[in-house]
Amino acid sequence: MRSDAQANRDRVLAAAEEVFGEFGRAGSTEEVARRAGVGIGTVFRHFPTKRLLIEATIVRHLTLFTDTARARGEGSEAGAAFRTTFREMVSGAPAKLTLLALLEESATPAGAPDTVEAAASALQDAVGVLLSRGQKDGEVRADATVDEIYVLIRALANAPGDRAVVNRAVDIVLDGLSPRHGA
Numbered sequence: 001m002r003s004d005a006q007a008n009r010d011r012v013l014a015a016a017e018e019v020f021g022e023f024g025r026a027g028s029t030e031e032v033a034r035r036a037g038v039g040i041g042t043v044f045r046h047f048p049t050k051r052l053l054i055e056a057t058i059v060r061h062l063t064l065f066t067d068t069a070r071a072r073g074e075g076s077e078a079g080a081a082f083r084t085t086f087r088e089m090v091s092g093a094p095a096k097l098t099l100l101a102l103l104e105e106s107a108t109p110a111g112a113p114d115t116v117e118a119a120a121s122a123l124q125d126a127v128g129v130l131l132s133r134g135q136k137d138g139e140v141r142a143d144a145t146v147d148e149i150y151v152l153i154r155a156l157a158n159a160p161g162d163r164a165v166v167n168r169a170v171d172i173v174l175d176g177l178s179p180r181h182g183a
Helices: 003-026 029-036 040-046 050-073 078-105 114-136 146-157 163-176
Strands: none
Touching (some): 003 029, 003 040, 003 078, 050 078
């Protein structure tokens, strides 16, 4: 793909995440095009249907988190990398959940597309690596599993109310995941 076409595609996906995260089902491809600074034809050239646009937006969202988690995993501060990723996943989850709900509304009975499943699995693997490194370095409690971490992220992401309260709850959860509270 030409570099200008790739840049347009990237802008469309970033704009789609904003628009669908903000408006949900009412988000339009016209608004996506406007925010991306491209014509509607450019949107449909890359994504012939709204469903394909939503699917690609979810994959992009998950892939960005995965790439960031992997890059952090290469650093020396395993506990800090885990905690930062946990916080970002909680704060980014409302947009992801909205996109998944939109995809589900238009999905066939087979469920999420393979590309979304693969991107979600890659992210979970990257989080698992951060968790394991944090545990190995004694910075995260040893008995926590990646499945439990995901339950906590989902619960915090779905918490109603003031984001300041949710952020404080994240602090409390991360404190509970510290090794002094672990088994």
